[in-house]
Amino acid sequence: MAEFKKADGIVDWLDQRLAVKSFMKVMMTQYWIPKKINFLWAMGVILLTMFAILFITGLLLVMYYKPDVALAFDSVNKTIMQEVEYGWLWRHMHGVAASVVFLVMYIHMFTGIYYGSYKRGREMIWISGMLLFVLFSAEAFSGYMLPWGQMSYWAAMVITNLFGGIPFIGPELVEWIRGDYAVGDATLNRFFMLHVCLLPIVVIAVIAFHFYSLRFPHVNNEISEELDFDLEAEKYLAGQKKESKVIAFWPDFLCKDIFYICLFMIFYFYLVCFHYDFAMDPINFDPANALKTPPHIYPEWYFLWSYEILRGFSYEIGLACFGIAQVIFFVLPFLDRSDVVAPAHKRGAFMVWFWVLLLDMIILTIYGKLPPVGINNNIATIASVLFLLLLIVILPVITIMERKAKK
Amino acid sequence: MSSRRSFMGFALGATAAVGGVFTLVGMKKTWDPLPSVKAAGFTTVDLSVLSEGELRTVEWRKKPIFILKKTEQMGQSPTDIVADGSRYTVVIGLCTHLGCIPAFHKDEQKFVCACHGGQFDINGKNISGPPPRPLEIPPFAVDGTKLVLGEEGPEYKKMIEKA
Amino acid sequence: MREFKIFLVLVIFTGIVYWGVEPYAHSQMNEHTSAVNFDFKAEDINQAKVELEKAMNSDKTGAEKEKDIEFAKMQLKDYEQLWANVDKIASLKADVSNGKEAFELNCASCHRASFDGFNDADDSISAYGIIYPDLSTAGAIYDDKFLMAISLNPALAMKNHKKYNEQNPHPMLTAFLEEDGSISEENAQSVADIVAYLKSIGNKALLSEQEKLAKEINASKMSDEDKQKAIELSKHRLVFEHACARCHDVKYDKLFAKINANDLAAYMGSIPPDLSMVIRAKGEEYLNKFLNDTQKQLAGTAMPRVGLNAHSQEEVISYLSAVGDSKKAERESLGIKIMIYFAVMAVLAFLWKKAIWKDLH
Numbered sequence: 001m002a003e004f005k006k007a008d009g010i011v012d013w014l015d016q017r018l019a020v021k022s023f024m025k026v027m028m029t030q031y032w033i034p035k036k037i038n039f040l041w042a043m044g045v046i047l048l049t050m051f052a053i054l055f056i057t058g059l060l061l062v063m064y065y066k067p068d069v070a071l072a073f074d075s076v077n078k079t080i081m082q083e084v085e086y087g088w089l090w091r092h093m094h095g096v097a098a099s100v101v102f103l104v105m106y107i108h109m110f111t112g113i114y115y116g117s118y119k120r121g122r123e124m125i126w127i128s129g130m131l132l133f134v135l136f137s138a139e140a141f142s143g144y145m146l147p148w149g150q151m152s153y154w155a156a157m158v159i160t161n162l163f164g165g166i167p168f169i170g171p172e173l174v175e176w177i178r179g180d181y182a183v184g185d186a187t188l189n190r191f192f193m194l195h196v197c198l199l200p201i202v203v204i205a206v207i208a209f210h211f212y213s214l215r216f217p218h219v220n221n222e223i224s225e226e227l228d229f230d231l232e233a234e235k236y237l238a239g240q241k242k243e244s245k246v247i248a249f250w251p252d253f254l255c256k257d258i259f260y261i262c263l264f265m266i267f268y269f270y271l272v273c274f275h276y277d278f279a280m281d282p283i284n285f286d287p288a289n290a291l292k293t294p295p296h297i298y299p300e301w302y303f304l305w306s307y308e309i310l311r312g313f314s315y316e317i318g319l320a321c322f323g324i325a326q327v328i329f330f331v332l333p334f335l336d337r338s339d340v341v342a343p344a345h346k347r348g349a350f351m352v353w354f355w356v357l358l359l360d361m362i363i364l365t366i367y368g369k370l371p372p373v374g375i376n377n378n379i380a381t382i383a384s385v386l387f388l389l390l391l392i393v394i395l396p397v398i399t400i401m402e403r404k405a406k407k
Numbered sequence: 408m409s410s411r412r413s414f415m416g417f418a419l420g421a422t423a424a425v426g427g428v429f430t431l432v433g434m435k436k437t438w439d440p441l442p443s444v445k446a447a448g449f450t451t452v453d454l455s456v457l458s459e460g461e462l463r464t465v466e467w468r469k470k471p472i473f474i475l476k477k478t479e480q481m482g483q484s485p486t487d488i489v490a491d492g493s494r495y496t497v498v499i500g501l502c503t504h505l506g507c508i509p510a511f512h513k514d515e516q517k518f519v520c521a522c523h524g525g526q527f528d529i530n531g532k533n534i535s536g537p538p539p540r541p542l543e544i545p546p547f548a549v550d551g552t553k554l555v556l557g558e559e560g561p562e563y564k565k566m567i568e569k570a
Numbered sequence: 571m572r573e574f575k576i577f578l579v580l581v582i583f584t585g586i587v588y589w590g591v592e593p594y595a596h597s598q599m600n601e602h603t604s605a606v607n608f609d610f611k612a613e614d615i616n617q618a619k620v621e622l623e624k625a626m627n628s629d630k631t632g633a634e635k636e637k638d639i640e641f642a643k644m645q646l647k648d649y650e651q652l653w654a655n656v657d658k659i660a661s662l663k664a665d666v667s668n669g670k671e672a673f674e675l676n677c678a679s680c681h682r683a684s685f686d687g688f689n690d691a692d693d694s695i696s697a698y699g700i701i702y703p704d705l706s707t708a709g710a711i712y713d714d715k716f717l718m719a720i721s722l723n724p725a726l727a728m729k730n731h732k733k734y735n736e737q738n739p740h741p742m743l744t745a746f747l748e749e750d751g752s753i754s755e756e757n758a759q760s761v762a763d764i765v766a767y768l769k770s771i772g773n774k775a776l777l778s779e780q781e782k783l784a785k786e787i788n789a790s791k792m793s794d795e796d797k798q799k800a801i802e803l804s805k806h807r808l809v810f811e812h813a814c815a816r817c818h819d820v821k822y823d824k825l826f827a828k829i830n831a832n833d834l835a836a837y838m839g840s841i842p843p844d845l846s847m848v849i850r851a852k853g854e855e856y857l858n859k860f861l862n863d864t865q866k867q868l869a870g871t872a873m874p875r876v877g878l879n880a881h882s883q884e885e886v887i888s889y890l891s892a893v894g895d896s897k898k899a900e901r902e903s904l905g906i907k908i909m910i911y912f913a914v915m916a917v918l919a920f921l922w923k924k925a926i927w928k929d930l931h
Contacts, residue, residue, distance in 0.1 A: 035930065038573045060437050077847050078822050081897070083443060085436035088897040089904070103584065241929050251416070252930060255923040258419070262916035266909050273905025278592050285851035285894075286843075296599045301591045362583065366590030370598050415922035422915055558791070 028250035032229050032236075034221035035247050041219065042260040043108040049261055050101040051207065057094040058196065061087075065146065067192035069185045072148035073287045092272045092280070098140055099279035100268060102302035105133055113332070114354060116224055116341045121217035123333040128210040130330045135203050140300065142195035145188060149284030154297045156183045156191070162310075165319035182290065224341045296371065304368030305361045305387075311372055312384035321388060328391050335391060338399035340406065349398045357390050449557040451550075454490050462511045464500060467556040471500035471508055472545055473518070474554070475529070481516070484530040485569060486541070488562065490549045497554065498531040498542035509542075518542070606862045608880045610716055611653040614729075617866050618646040645731075648751075652726050655753045656718045662762040669767025672760040680742075681705045683768075685775035699833030700741065707779070707812050709765070709772025716877030717765045722746050722753065728874035729865045780805055806889035809882045814845070822846035823893045838872045849887075849894035857887055 007013035014020045066075040080087035118126035145152045164170040179186030235244035310322040344351040450467040457476040475496040487494040507522035518527040526535045531542035548560025607613040622642035685706035719727035724742040725734045734740045746757040783804040860867040864875045
């Protein structure tokens with residue numbers, strides 16, 4: 001048992017019991033971040049902010065939402081949107097944040113790819129990040145079902161049907177997932193549970209893991225330089241802050257991030273109050289109708305690229321390619337076979353690969369929403385094939401060449 | 408420049424705190440009863456159909472309200488509600504001890520609570536047992552032979568002032 | 571500077587994605603239609619021409635295509651004739667008291683005009699259980715020329731003519747036209763008089779109903795501000811009730827269709843949707859176009875063009891906004907305040923960051 005002295009203040013009292021001072025040092029004032037970074041490094045904290053917004057507004061919504069096919073639509077659109085004080089605000093904030101969080105996630109991901117932040121000790125950061133992406137996708141899908149509008153219903157129908165393509169167990173699996181022969185009350189209830197209980201718990205755990213996985217390899221920097229963090233930290237602590245290549249997480253790094261968050265919030269609340277249709281599809285304000293499919297159904301924008309890969313081929317092949325597309329980014333650290341850690345603009349062919357990939361995914365996204373007619377289908381197929389080639393064939397080839405050139 | 412630094416940090420923190428307070432006020436309002444609940448907080452009772460000496464229980468804001476049209480013999484009390492020449496006892500039928508519903512014993516002319524034996528007279532006044540106060544009087548307004556529960560009419564305000 | 575360049579790249583790519591999945595995609599999904607036009611003559615003839623062109627350019631072949639073209643040509647001719655007749659009627663000098671007589675003679679066996687004492691309509695003759703509308707306020711709510719057109723050829727005026735033919739005639743029977751589709755001087759005068767009569771009572775009827783509602787609201791125990799709002803809303807709702815609520819529910823406002831749902835389903839083919847949230851589902855622009863010309867916006871819909879004039883259409887949209895998007899004003903004013911708040915926060919955060927980074931650079 002440690003020795004407890006009479007404390008000379010609340011902080012000391014807490015420190016003796018909880019070691020708050022060391023804790024703050026480890027987590028905040030002596031957690032080192034490279035100095036040479038740009039605003040793209042703020043995306044992580046912005047994502048955390050968005051998750052906090054989603055969590056809190058979600059709590060407020062759950063108090064009035066009713067997970068029942070007969071009540072869900074009105075509980076959202078009448079009770080929450082028209083009756084509850086600020087209910088509309090929480091719903092708009094929740095809906096828009098759910099969409100915008102994906103934009104920030106994509107930026108976060110592509111920043112990682114551009115600067116090679118998934119390599120040399122940072123593999124687990126990347127993999128846990130991808131896990132978060134998948135979990136957020138599941139959150140987005142299960143949440144989209146809850147208002148029980150036309151898009152909710154038909155998205156649920158289509159996505160659960162996807163599992164029917166799995167060999168042997170497909171049809172039984174679909175029924176099991178739905179808990180009914182068609183999407184119905186049981187389906188809504190279990191996805192409600194997933195959305196508000198199980199998935200958030202897992203997300204929080206993986207976020208903690210994602211942060212933990214950063215501790216040893218540290219955050220990458222703008223020139224992908226390998227830093228001796230102990231040495232640089234010594235300089236910083238000795239008062240040579242200008243010479244040191246690192247800054248403290250608090251307040252040096254966060255003060256910048258808070259500034260970016262404030263700017264981002266202006267943009268976010270503009271969307272929440274004035275420009276929300278992109279995130280809250282008007283069609284979903286029509287109540288679910290099992291006997292009438294809307295003339296156009298499409299997933300939310302962030303799923304479009306993988307949805308387009310699904311559409312680009314015949315049924316079985318499409319499903320297989322879709323499956324590959326879902327998991328391919330997980331293994332990115334192992335597809336990039338080069339041990340060069342550098343920003344893309346210093347990596348020649350990789351730079352070209354990066355922009356082609358980005359453009360290809362944008363094309364897939366845009367064509368994913370267009371009606372699947374005429375030339376649109378051909379473009380879908382070409383872009384899908386290109387996507388798979390880029391990741392499975394071209395990336396390993398480029399990086400193997402890079403590795404050989406280095407020798 | 409550490410003074411400037413701490414000043415700016417303080418200003419930012421203070422502004423954030425103000426925003427936080429507004430957010431909390433907004434969240435608090437989200438917990439308020441809905442307009443539809445509040446709108447349902449008024450109950451109109453037609454007194455003209457009541458007969459003397461009979462207890463009538465109506466529901467108001469999910470609580471039982473005892474309405475008793477008093478006979479001559481029951482006497483007068485400052486808590487009586489007078490409407491259309493008749494006197495009424497109108498009280499919230501929840502024992503002021505711990506909230507059970509007292510039963511009306513017609514023969515004894517009193518209300519007896521089954522939970523802990525509290526007793527109230529015909530005017531709702533506590534006469535024995537643990538109840539600390541008389542039965543409460545709900546806000547009311549008299550509108551001819553109609554009694555509107557939930558609205559604070561002039562008669563109600565006068566009665567509260569006296570009490 | 572470097573950060574700014576990166577930001578610019580980000581904005582451009584995000585912008586492209588946004589443009590692709592929102593304005594561009596939606597422009598590809600929805601058919602382009604002409605703007606709202608309350609000159610129904612021009613609207614109908616234009617639309618008939620558009621449909622003729624579509625029939626000629628369709629992918630169909632052979633007899634089927636021939637049939638479509640033939641139908642579209644007939645439709646164009648029918649509309650030209652209908653509106654020529656209306657022009658003729660509109661040019662006449664109308665007389666209100668003659669109109670009242672003509673109304674009694676021609677309309678009152680099916681339609682009420684209860685405001686002016688016409689209450690003898692026989693509901694039992696109604697087909698499918700559909701109650702014929704009370705025309706007290708028709709003169710105020712509907713376009714004058716539309717009223718003339720509907721007196722001559724209801725199916726064509728309401729644009730549900732594809733549903734009806736000689737074996738299955740439109741339930742509203744009129745006999746103002748000659749065999750060849752032209753109109754006699756005498757009948758033209760009658761129609762002109764009837765419409766003049768409906769107009770003469772329409773506004774009065776509407777006003778008297780408005781006053782009645784306002785009186786009820788003023789007698790209630792609301793605050794003055796709430797009363798003002800409630801009166802405003804009651805005006806919008808009144809027009810909606812006359813124009814739409816025979817068939818449509820707005821359950822969020824506790825407004826229910828006057829005609830039984832089963833009868834409606836039998837008559838229309840499906841139950842007309844509840845319109846509580848339609849303003850969010852379809853948007854103001856779509857609804858305006860749809861009300862103005864239903865077939866143009868949603869070909870094949872069972873919903874008739876009801877012929878609202880510009881003002882009452884505005885009232886209907888205002889009503890649907892008030893019910894389905896009741897927090898719009900709050901959303902917009904709060905939105906500005908929150909954005910200003912974060913702008914202030916951003917300035918403070920920037921100054922704080924600058925103070926801290928003085929030691930770091």
